[in-house]
Amino acid sequence: xxxxxxxxxxxxxxxxxxxxxxxxxxxxxxxxxxxxxxxxxxxxxxxxxxxxxxxxxxxxxxxxxxxxxxxxxxxxxxxxxxxxxxxxxxxxxxxxxxxxxxxxxxxxxxxxxxxxxxxxxxxxxxxxxxxxxxxxxxxxxxxxxxxxxxxxxxxxxxxxxxxxxxxxxxxxxxxxxxxxxxxxxxxxxxxxxxxxxxxxxxxxxxxxxxxxxxxxxxxxxxxxx
Amino acid sequence: xxxxxxxxxxxxxxxxxxxxxxxxxxxxxxxxxxxxxxxxxxxxxxxxxxxxxxxxxxxxxxxxxxxxxxxxxxxxxxxxxxxxxxxxxxxxxxxx
Amino acid sequence: xxxxxxxxxxxxxxxxxxxxxxxxxxxxxxxxxxxxxxxxxxxxxxxxxxxxxxxxxxxxxxxxxxxxxxxxxxxxxxxxxxxxxxxxxxxxxxxxxxxxxxxxxxxxxxxxxxxxxxxxxxxxxxxxxxxxxxxxxxxxxxxxxxxxxxxxxxxxxxxxxxxxxxxxxxxxxxxxxxxxxxxxxxxxxxxxxxxxxxxxxxxxxxxxxxxxxxxxxxxxxxxxxxxxxxxxxxxxxxxxxxxxxxxxxxxxxxxxxxxxxxxxxxxxxxxxxxxxxxxxxxxxxxxxxxxxxxxxxxxxxxxxxxxx
Numbered sequence: 001x002x003x004x005x006x007x008x009x010x011x012x013x014x015x016x017x018x019x020x021x022x023x024x025x026x027x028x029x030x031x032x033x034x035x036x037x038x039x040x041x042x043x044x045x046x047x048x049x050x051x052x053x054x055x056x057x058x059x060x061x062x063x064x065x066x067x068x069x070x071x072x073x074x075x076x077x078x079x080x081x082x083x084x085x086x087x088x089x090x091x092x093x094x095x096x097x098x099x100x101x102x103x104x105x106x107x108x109x110x111x112x113x114x115x116x117x118x119x120x121x122x123x124x125x126x127x128x129x130x131x132x133x134x135x136x137x138x139x140x141x142x143x144x145x146x147x148x149x150x151x152x153x154x155x156x157x158x159x160x161x162x163x164x165x166x167x168x169x170x171x172x173x174x175x176x177x178x179x180x181x182x183x184x185x186x187x188x189x190x191x192x193x194x195x196x197x198x199x200x201x202x203x204x205x206x207x208x209x210x211x212x213x214x215x216x217x218x219x220x221x222x223x224x225x
Numbered sequence: 226x227x228x229x230x231x232x233x234x235x236x237x238x239x240x241x242x243x244x245x246x247x248x249x250x251x252x253x254x255x256x257x258x259x260x261x262x263x264x265x266x267x268x269x270x271x272x273x274x275x276x277x278x279x280x281x282x283x284x285x286x287x288x289x290x291x292x293x294x295x296x297x298x299x300x301x302x303x304x305x306x307x308x309x310x311x312x313x314x315x316x317x318x319x320x321x
Numbered sequence: 322x323x324x325x326x327x328x329x330x331x332x333x334x335x336x337x338x339x340x341x342x343x344x345x346x347x348x349x350x351x352x353x354x355x356x357x358x359x360x361x362x363x364x365x366x367x368x369x370x371x372x373x374x375x376x377x378x379x380x381x382x383x384x385x386x387x388x389x390x391x392x393x394x395x396x397x398x399x400x401x402x403x404x405x406x407x408x409x410x411x412x413x414x415x416x417x418x419x420x421x422x423x424x425x426x427x428x429x430x431x432x433x434x435x436x437x438x439x440x441x442x443x444x445x446x447x448x449x450x451x452x453x454x455x456x457x458x459x460x461x462x463x464x465x466x467x468x469x470x471x472x473x474x475x476x477x478x479x480x481x482x483x484x485x486x487x488x489x490x491x492x493x494x495x496x497x498x499x500x501x502x503x504x505x506x507x508x509x510x511x512x513x514x515x516x517x518x519x520x521x522x523x524x525x526x527x528x529x530x531x532x533x534x535x536x537x538x539x540x541x542x543x544x545x546x547x548x549x550x551x552x553x554x555x556x557x558x559x560x561x562x563x564x565x566x567x568x569x570x571x572x573x574x575x576x577x578x579x580x581x582x583x584x585x586x587x588x589x590x591x592x593x594x595x596x597x598x599x600x601x602x603x604x605x606x607x608x609x610x611x612x613x614x615x616x617x618x619x620x621x622x623x624x625x626x627x628x629x
Contacts, residue, residue: 007368007377010384011361011596014604015232016392017253017264019361023385024267030378037374051373075607123260130617131610138606216430217372223488225372225430225480230609231406234399251462252396254405256611257618268389272469291336 001068001206002085003030004213006078014075021120025082028113035106043102055217059207060200067149069197069206076128076135076142082121084146087174088153089114091167101161122178129182136183143179144187151193234283235261237268239275247279255280331457334400342526345519346456347401347408348417349528354394355412355419359593361387363427364436372430379476380433386473390466397458413598421579422509424587431484431491431498437477438551439499439506439544445474446540447510455527478547485552492552499548500556507571508579510537516576541569 006026013019037050068085072078093114096107128139156165179186196202217225232254238247250269255261261280270278289297305311314321332338365384371377395405411417422440427433448470451463484495511517511533523529531539541560548555559572581587 003377003381004369007365007381010368010381010388011358011365012600012603014600014607015254016358016388016395017255017260017268018604018607019388020271020385020392021264021267023381023388024271027378027381027385030374030381034374034378054374055372075604120263123263127256127260127611127614128607131612131614132606134606135610135613212369216370220372220488220490223372223491224483225376230605230612231404232608232612234396234404251393251465252399253392256608257615260611268392271385271389288335291333 001064001209002026003033004209005068005072008073009078022078025117025120028110028117032106032110032113035109036103039102039106051217055214059202059210062202062206062210063198063200064202064206065149065152065197066194066203067146067153069209070149070203071205074138074142075124076138077145079121079124079128080139080142080146082117083125083175083178084150084153086114086118086121087171088150088164088167090118090174091170092162092164095162095167103161118174125178125184126182129179129184139182140184143184147187148190148193151189152195152197155195155198157198232256235265235280236283236286237261237265238279238281239265239269240277241275243276247277250274252283258282330455331460332455333457341522342528343401345523345526346459346528347398347403349523350394350398350401350459351403351408351411351417352419354391354398354408355417356423357387357391357394359412359419359423359597360440361391362593362596363423363425363589364433367427367430367433370430371433376480383437383473383476386469390469393462393465394459397456397462400458409601413594413601415585415594418583420509421582421587422505423593424582424589425501425505426589428501429494429498431481431494432502434477434480434484434495435498435502437473437475438481438547439477439502440509441470441473441477442544442547443506443509443540445470446536446543450530450536453530478551481551481553495551496553499553503556504574504578507537507540507574508576508582510534510540512576512579538568541571545569 003026006022006029009022010019010026013022033054034050037053041048041050041053067081072081089110093107093110096103097111125139128135130136150171154164154168154171157163176186194203217223233256234252235255235258236252237250239250240247253261253264253268255264258280262278265278265280269275301307332342361384364380364387368377368380368384371380395408398408399405408417412419422443427436445467448463448467452460452467454460454463481495481499484491486492514520514532514534517533520529520532524532545555545560557572559570561570563570582590585591
């Protein structure tokens with residue numbers, strides 16, 4: 001999802017250097033997705049491929065968190081969301097990389113990649129938050145919009161390979177200092193923050209995203225590309 | 226405060242491998258040194274071209290000018306005694 | 322100026338050079354840079370719809386390269402004293418052009434293949450000689466670009482090869498894309514030599530190494546056997562091997578159409594420019610924010626960290 005959303009930015013970034021940077025991050029995220037799909041298809045042993053999982057499933061079959069499927073046509077949203085996601089990914093991948101398991105290889109590589117994403121996002125959140133009045137406003141609005149989607153990333157799931165709830169303090173420990181230095185105000189959380197992605201209950205944006213992403217592949221069933 | 230929206234130009238130097246010098250590879254625009262370094266990483270090393278980067282504000286480079294070329298570089302031309310090939314060594318003398 | 326008589330000498334930024342040389346170079350390098358960044362659009366729109374994850378990664382890396390290439394070229398132009406901001410403004414206001422080819426629409430996935438194979442193929446034929454052009458920074462940028470672009474054409478060829486050996490619908494899609502992109506690709510080399518008044522001067526200056534028609538012929542000679550390997554036909558009934566010349570004879574591109582597209586009346590000119598201008602304007606507040614932050618920081622910490 002993140003790679004799909006970042007792909008949109010290539011040719012639309014604020015400066016050419018940033019087109020290149022966002023594409024790099026998108027490619028890392030796509031690489032991680034492919035690595036994880038390979039682990040999954042291997043484990044299930046049904047002969048399915050990464051493309052079967054990406055292109056032939058419908059929205060309710062996807063288990064991604066809501067944070068990443070929503071549109072991000074605003075640069076402030078793009079970098080604030082990247083900060084939250086990369087903080088969380090840094091912790092998840094660190095745990096997976098530190099112990100035996102099928103995802104260890106993917107995680108070990110991803111740890112370095114998301115460290116860069118986290119840094120890139122932090123640099124930008126600082127510049128937008130502590131830049132001009134306008135950029136501060138937009139960064140704050142982006143944070144207000146994205147923050148409610150963070151709790152879903154940290155919901156307890158004792159059955160998961162990494163229980164997200166255990167990462168809560170570490171994730172917040174990465175995010176809060178950046179927001180503080182960027183002079184942004186951490187918003188309060190709604191009593192009932194949005195959730196459901198991991199159970200296949202998504203926002204309406206996912207179906208639209210998939211309709212675009214899957215259209216060519218599905219128009220030619222069984223074809224090779 | 227007034228700020229120019231156009232970011233300054235930075236010159237980028239990449240060390241391709243350990244043991245080699247940093248070599249100028251090109252330039253880019255960035256708002257400040259931290260971003261310049263990061264942009265240099267994204268723009269100039271995405272095919273594993275380097276293990277270390279320098280970025281230098283383009284305005285900080287002091288260069289010799291072509292009209293000084295004669296005064297600067299030509300006086301060295303007739304001083305071939307600085308080169309080992311200037312000297313004759315008798316047959317059979319090694320390691321010299 | 323030396324290079325006019327001595328083709329082996331390279332001109333560097335601080336060397337004296339005739340105004341005409343400088344102007345021609347800025348125009349050519351800028352146009353080349355603009356082509357790279359406008360060229361991100363027709364393919365960029367297919368990143369979201371790439372039919373496999375592998376193709377998505379390849380395409381994203383390719384469009385990213387185009388941004389990088391635009392960036393290298395703007396940097397080369399800047400060594401001649403024209404800042405990027407000014408060049409972008411010239412693009413946005415239509416005072417400088419970009420390659421006519423990017424004003425054609427990408428209608429199907431196969432177009433991504435056709436662009437890689439034909440458009441990048443034509444670009445490579447154009448660009449390889451520029452690695453030896455007389456202006457140092459331009460030549461060095463081109464060396465880097467040509468090295469990076471070698472995968473662009475191959476991935477396009479591979480897409481078309483896969484399609485033409487796939488289902489009948491895929492093959493038809495591939496043939497249709499080649500039918501639409503063949504002639505515009507030939508037009509990429511510019512008007513015929515007889516109508517290209519600047520060619521002689523540019524060649525004397527070493528900014529151009531071969532004429533438009535020479536490069537066009539070279540491209541056709543390379544493309545014909547590749548089309549055969551793809552199992553696709555090129556839409557030119559006049560295409561035949563000329564034993565005597567040792568080259569392929571081919572029909573005449575519709576240069577009136579080229580003139581129209583260059584004049585801004587191609588199928589997608591307005592759309593491409595609007596996309597580019599919107600991205601630039603939408604990014605203004607971000608660029609300003611970063612500049613403001615840098616200024617604040619500089620005011621707070623007067624000393625710079627030393628390089629290690």
